[in-house]
Amino acid sequence: MPFLPETWKAKVTERLWEWRLRVEQARPAAVYSTLSAAALWPLVQAAQSTGMLPVLLTLGNVVAGVGGNLIAEQIQRWHDQAHLPSEADVATWITAHITTNTDLRQALDTILEHLQVISQAQECLQANDRTWFVQTLRTELAELGNLTHFEAHLTGDGAIAQGTGARAVGKQGTLIERDVVGDYIAPGGTKIVHPPGTTPPAGLREAYLSWVMEQVRTVPLAGVDPKSVREETRRDLELAAVYTALMTQQPALVEPQAQLPNRDTRRLSALEMLNMHARLALLGDPGSGKSTFVNFVALCMAGELLGHPDANLRGYPET
Numbered sequence: 001m002p003f004l005p006e007t008w009k010a011k012v013t014e015r016l017w018e019w020r021l022r023v024e025q026a027r028p029a030a031v032y033s034t035l036s037a038a039a040l041w042p043l044v045q046a047a048q049s050t051g052m053l054p055v056l057l058t059l060g061n062v063v064a065g066v067g068g069n070l071i072a073e074q075i076q077r078w079h080d081q082a083h084l085p086s087e088a089d090v091a092t093w094i095t096a097h098i099t100t101n102t103d104l105r106q107a108l109d110t111i112l113e114h115l116q117v118i119s120q121a122q123e124c125l126q127a128n129d130r131t132w133f134v135q136t137l138r139t140e141l142a143e144l145g146n147l148t149h150f151e152a153h154l155t156g157d158g159a160i161a162q163g164t165g166a167r168a169v170g171k172q173g174t175l176i177e178r179d180v181v182g183d184y185i186a187p188g189g190t191k192i193v194h195p196p197g198t199t200p201p202a203g204l205r206e207a208y209l210s211w212v213m214e215q216v217r218t219v220p221l222a223g224v225d226p227k228s229v230r231e232e233t234r235r236d237l238e239l240a241a242v243y244t245a246l247m248t249q250q251p252a253l254v255e256p257q258a259q260l261p262n263r264d265t266r267r268l269s270a271l272e273m274l275n276m277h278a279r280l281a282l283l284g285d286p287g288s289g290k291s292t293f294v295n296f297v298a299l300c301m302a303g304e305l306l307g308h309p310d311a312n313l314r315g316y317p318e319t
Contacts, residue, residue, distance in 0.1 A: 003046040003054040005061050011042035012115050015087075020124040023133075030095055031137045032144065035117050036108045037091035040071065044090060047079040053211055060207025062114050067107025068203075069210055069306070076214045098144060109146055118150060209302040213311065216295035216302075240303075240311040243296045246270040246289045248282075271297075 015038040028034040047055045056072055063071070074093065078085050098105045112118055118137070122130055141147035219237045250273060251265040270293050274280055284290050303311030 003050050003058055005058050007046075008042050008058055008062075009115050011045075012039050012117060013120060015041060016117070016120050016124050020129075023125060023129055028091075030091070030140065031133065032140045033091045033095040033098065035112060035121060035137075036094045036098075037087050039108075039111050039115055039117050040075070040090055040094075041087045043071075043075055044078055044085065047075055048084060052076060052079060052214065056207040056211045057204060060203035060205075060210075062203070063107045063110045064203040064206045065103065065107065067101075067103035067105070067110075068206065070101070070104050071107055072207065072210045073214070105144060105146060109150075113150075206306065209306050212298055212302040213306070213308070216299045217311070219292070238310075239292070239296055239299055243292070246293045248273055 043055050043059060046058075052075070055075060059068060059072055059075075078090075094104075094108070098108065122133060125133055137150075138147060141150055217239055219239050219242060247267050247269055250268045252268050252272075268276075270282060273282075274297065282290050282293065299311045300313050302308075304313040
């Protein structure tokens with residue numbers, strides 16, 4: 001079954017009902033991190049069963065930007081590990097980074113709001129646990145500086161609209177500002193009408209480019225399982241750090257007056273050839289560096305479009 005945004009939301013709802021049972025047994029120390037981990041956990045599981053691309057596309061459909069990329073990269077790391085992390089491991093990672101990384105916190109806020117995690121979590125709890133939940137989460141959000149973002153979710157059935165042109169509708173309310181074409185289903189109705197699926201182009205673009213970078217960012221080692229390579233070793237094998245120019249047999253054009261006797265003519269690099277030709281066929285023996293060169297070009301182009309500080313089109317000489 002494909003992993004879609006609707007699948008993600010359904011999986012999160014299942015996790016929240018299981019979370020209710022855990023709360024009744026032992027209340028977690030950090031509610032925000034626990035809820036965020038419950039929201040990310042279906043992505044971590046799907047990466048193992050369906051691969052990273054569906055996960056990145058689904059994630060990019062909900063959140064983009066630097067924070068979304070941080071989450072995507074961490075899910076890739078968990079995917080590459082020899083052993084699948086637990087949901088508690090995900091919560092621990094979140095707790096360790098949310099206080100210092102604003103981009104990550106904003107991305108998690110967007111996910112929690114899009115998937116309606118906080119409102120669903122409240123509905124799952126008994127009355128006494130719900131009171132504890134609101135008080136604890138309110139305190140955590142105030143310390144993190146994002147209480148205002150979730151105030152409406154913690155103060156009742158109302159809603160808060162922020163910013164110029166914003167609109168808000170309370171529970172069981174409906175906002176209609178233009179002509180209605182087709183069916184209108186009032187709150188409490190039984191018919192569900194889904195609008196045609198639309199995907200924000202920017203989110204899909206960033207998700208795809210992030211996926212490309214993850215596929216080509218390391219130098220493959222024949223006969224070595226990538227999942228068995230330690231993170232410290234993996235950083236040593238970053239393609240952007242170890243790549244050396246691939247030289248072709250094409251000699252560089254040299255002016256006759258610049259030629260010196262008994263001196264070899266300089267050969268052009270593959271990157272120089274690529275810059276000179278719209279179409280290029282690169283031939284060579286197995287292991288000569290053709291695939292590595294293509295991976296390097298893909299890495300730099302994707303990194304340039306994402307604004308990556310270490311992999312881009314700047315700072316790499318042609319030779």
